[in-house]
Amino acid sequence: MLDKLRGYEERYEELSQQLASPEMAQNPTQYQKLARELGDLRETVEKAAVYRQVRARLQEAEEIIQDDDDAELVELAQVEQEELATEVEALEAEIKVLLIPKDPNDSRNAIVEVRAGTGGDEAGLFASDLFRMYNRFAERHDWKIETLSSSLNPSGGFKEVVFMVSGKDAFGKLKFESGVHRVQRVPKTEASGRIHTSASSVAVLPEAEDVEVEIAQEELQIDVYRSSGPGGQSVNTTDSAVRITHLPSGLVVSCQDEKSQLKNKNKALKILKARLLDVYRAEQDEKISAERRQQIGSGDRSAKIRTYNYPQGRVTDHRINMTLYRLEEVLDGELIEFVTQLGLVAQEQALAAAAVEAG
16 A cells, blocks of 8 residues: 555656646646646545554554553553554545546536437426536536537427536536436326326536547538527528538537537537547447446446436436435435445445455
C-alpha cells in the first residue's frame, strides 16, 4: 500500500510543478486537464500523510512498550497503541477505496440523451418526466443544464431531448442512469382506467474534450435546412437547422433549437464528439474483462434498469433490487439514494476485482 501511495504522491508533486510552470498558462486546455487530475489525487495524498503520521506514532508506542522500564509510561503507551491500531485499520480501509482506479471521466460534464421508446405518446410524456427529474436533480447539486437538441411529439412530450449537465462530478453521478426506464400508470388519454406500460431510454455520455476526439473537416457532411416544429409548423424562415453526418462512423446528429445556424452547428458538434468518444470507450471496454468494468452490470443500454409504478407509488432499480415508495419525490429529483447505492455496489465490485488481481 505504501508503495502505491508513494506513486500517487510523486505524481501529485509532478503535476503541481507542471501547473506552476509559466508555459502551462499558454495552454488552457492542458492546464484544465492536469488541474482536474491534481484535484482527483488530492484527497488520497492528504490521507496518505495522515496515515504515515499515525503509523509513526504507533511505532513509537510499540517501541516504548518493548524497551521502556517505566511501568506507568508503558501503560499509557499500551492504551495509545490500541487507539492508534484502530485508527490505522480505519485509515487503511479508507485508502483502499481511494486507491481503486477511478473512471477518469467521472469529474466531467455529462451529455444526457432521453428518447421515448415503446408506448407512443405516453412514452413521450414519460420522457418529459425524466427530463424534469434530471433538471431537479441538477438543481439540487447546483449544476447547470443546457438543452442541446429536442424534438416534441404532438402530445407535448419529447420524442428526444439531449442536454448538457455542467458541474462537479456530473458524469460520475449520472452515468448509472444509462438504460431503459419503464413506467406503469394510467395514461391521461385512457378512458377505461387501464394501466399501460411504456418506456424511455436514457444514455449518459461524458463531454468529450477537443484533444481526445479530433474530427477532420473532410469526415463531415454538413447539411442545413429550415427548422420545423410538431406537425411541420414553421419555426423560422431561414436555413438555421443543422444536420451533421460523420462519414467514417455513419453517426448523424441534428440540431435546430437555436435560431443561429452557427450555434446549432456548435451544439451538434458537441453531441457528435461525445457520441464518438462513447463509441471509442465501448471498443476499449470490449478488450477489458467483465470483472474490471466500472459500470454496474454490462452497461448494456437495452437492459431495463428501473421501473416507476404509479399505482403503487414505488420506484424499483432492478440492478440492485432497491425499491423506494416515494415515487413523487424521486420524480422531483430525489435520486441520491439510488445514485449512492449504485456507486457503492460499483465500488465493491472494483475492490473485489482488485483483490482477485492482487491474489
